[in-house]
Amino acid sequence: MSDSARPRRRYDASGRRTRAAENHARIIAAAAELFLERGYTGSTVPAIAERAGVAVETVYRAANGKAGLLAAAVQSALAGGPERAAVPVEEREGIRRVIDQDDPRRQLLAYAATQPGVWSRVGPLLRVLDEAAAGDEELANLRLAHAEQRYTGLRRFASLLAERGALRSDLTIDRAADVIWTLCAQSTFESLVTARGWTHRQYREWLGATLASALLEDPAPAAHAGSSSP
Known part of the structure; x- marks a missing residue:
């Protein structure tokens, strides 16, 4: 052959x-x-x-x-x-659990449940980025891009709540996104969990209840809210 x-x-x-x-x-x-x-x-x-x-x-x-x-x-x-x-972000399992919830308060609780894991994983790397970005324009732009990516996602979440008629009448989508941005900030997680010793469960229960109180037209009473403080 x-x-x-x-x-x-x-x-x-x-x-x-x-x-x-x-x-x-x-x-x-x-x-x-x-x-x-x-x-x-x-x-x-x-x-x-x-x-x-x-x-x-x-x-x-x-x-x-x-x-x-x-x-x-x-x-x-x-x-x-x-x-x-x-x-893609909106196809990830944790985000799908948030999007697919029919009840707005359960949506906020599901989102709050994602935050301890997110900040535990990415927080230390973001501190590295923050320290290095002060003297490096490329890293400063990376930090800005990360912040913009986060805000864009939070604004989409606020828009979803608005489309379902769940947002308080005195809140615009931008103001609601600002509220989520602030309550779910890395600094809030580190203040309560890292500095004050809250457990992840205590943090996520407090966060879910606080988001509902700040954002929803008619938030239901938070289950076990009294047990979420350390």
């Missing part, structure tokens, strides 16, 4: 994509670990590559430099992992 007649081995594109995804996940995880251990300035691309067990060139292909790695680490932490970060 001639060489031209030999059957060719099928190229395994799916296997290559799987390996690339695994490398990408390791790189983002390694970058996040080093940023938290050494800060932004103290973390180098070669060190990230060594921690991830890949070549330096592979790290550069995974993100646009060190700032891109921090941006990817933040998005991964927000979503709960790099695989989830690739899913």
Whole structure:
């Protein structure tokens, strides 16, 4: 049989994509670990590559430099992992639970339930970003983009409440988004949980009840509200 007649081995594109995804996940995880251990300035691309067990060139292909790695680490932490970060926000499981709730108060309780996990995962990385952004324009823009992304999502949430006729009559969508922005801020979580020692359950129950009281036309009494204070 001639060489031209030999059957060719099928190229395994799916296997290559799987390996690339695994490398990408390791790189983002390694970058996040080093940023938290050494800060932004103290973390180098070669060190990230060594921690991830890949070549330096592979790290550069995974993100646009060190700032891109921090941006990817933040998005991964927000979503709960790099695989989830690739899913559009409104299709993620936790957000779908909020959107699909018919009762507005239960929507707010479901949203409040997402916050302890979000801030526990992403808060430390955002502190790294805040510290580094003071002297780096690219990182300052990244911090601004993260804030704009968060506000856009909160405004969509406020719009959903308004469409369902649930918002108080004296609240505009923008004002409602401002209220959610403030009550659900990282600083609020850290003040109550990190500094004052509230449990995640106490925090989320307080947050759900407070959001309902501040936003809804006719909020129902908060279940177990009296037990949510530490």
